[in-house]
Amino acid sequence: MNPQKIISIRKASFAMLLMGAAGLAACLPAAASDALSTPPAGFVWTGGYAGVHLGYGGGRTTVTELDFYTFSEFGDTQFKFNSNGFLGGVHAGYNWQSGQLVYGVEVDLTGANIDNTVANSMLPRSNESFSTSVDWFSTARVRLGYSIDRFLPFVTGGFAFGHARSSYDDNDAAQNNHAIADNVVAGWTIGAGAQYALTDNWSLRAEYLYVDLEDSRGAFQYAGDTFRYDFDNDIHVVRLGASYKF
Template sequence: MKRIVLAATASLVLASAAHSADLGVQRVAVPAAIIAQSYDWTGFYIGAHAGYGWGRSSYGFNTNGHYNHLPGDRFSHSTGGFVGGGQLGYNWQSGNFVFGLEGSLTWSDVRRANVISPFFPTSDTFTSSVGWFGTVTPRIGFAASNWLLYAKGGLAFGQVRTRIQDTNDFTAASSTRLGWTVGLGAEYAINQNWSVGLEANYYDFGSLRVNQESSLLVGGGPAGVFSDHNVKTTMWSALARVNYRFSTGGGAVSARY
């Protein structure tokens, strides 16, 4: 009987000691998973842009007209000025790749007035401008979290104006031209709705033919003197942009410990 009592007592003592030892050990909590939300560029957006445009107007004369010497004569001059407008588009993201379509419309003060003629420098001047232009461009980009790098290219159209004048008469034309554009850009998402970016673009508005039907006296009416020439208009732009995104896709959720 004594042996049974002693054995039970020893068991209780050992159990109590073990429990006391457990109480002395500091428990370490298992860290919870940290949820990281990756930005998703999917959705419609609308925005504004502003910057500087510069380009070149190149004249090629088809005849020995009133404002040049011989067929094949050529002359070009630079243009430049402020540009600003708006854009509307949609992005769709798959993995790190972003595909989109964007349309834009831009008011332009890209121009150069009263450039002295190389053919008749004492009397003739050249003036040209781009009054406005628009684009419709597919885009493809690579997204790294809140950053998006992209390339774009597609349709460009715009109002091209040209005028050659001497002391008595002038020839002028204004036409909406159809051409093409390519560009590169970078965009940073400030939050789920707002983003800012920079963009550089090249535009080619093709060649506008100006012939005798455009020749007038300075005071109005047919001049009776003619010019048959083409004016090719090309342009660059450097733009700062801001966009508001109406909706975003469900961002990919990742967990780390």
């Protein structure tokens, strides 16, 4: 083939390629705009909602003696014990959806009966006991989920606060020494769950939350000395709920 014809063909092909690329580039903004304006396929989670939840909570309390006393003959200054109980409450929030990504905010208020009283097992001959009770807590969280039509797995996290009453008692009628911390304390929470939309308005959920409440302190005085106790309460929560989307 004539070299000049080959060069002419290549020039024509290159020109066509440039024209095609230019046309594609011109179409991209319009295509991107269409993609952004296209509503999510399947169920749409965008909107406000409110609901109720029920569940079970397990607490873990760590008591730390901060001064001159120990909880055993071996110098232990920490004692840990578990508590548990049922809980229930209300929640409300708002979701936004972009494609399959669902993000939003949620607040809840939960009444609880998470409590326990235990003897000091590290010093069996004593009458000492420890107790804790969490009767309510609340959270304010962000949620991030991935929509699979009506199924929405999500992660969540944010702030928490609640009322905890913890104590140490020597159960000695003569001395009557007890340290009580009875406070509303702040903290944080993190968790995960899944939600399923039964209808356009009603959905069911299951979720787990770990709630870490701030330490609180109680103290008593004996023979001129002050004995201070630090109480650290953490809660593991599993709950089921139903929500109505407005």
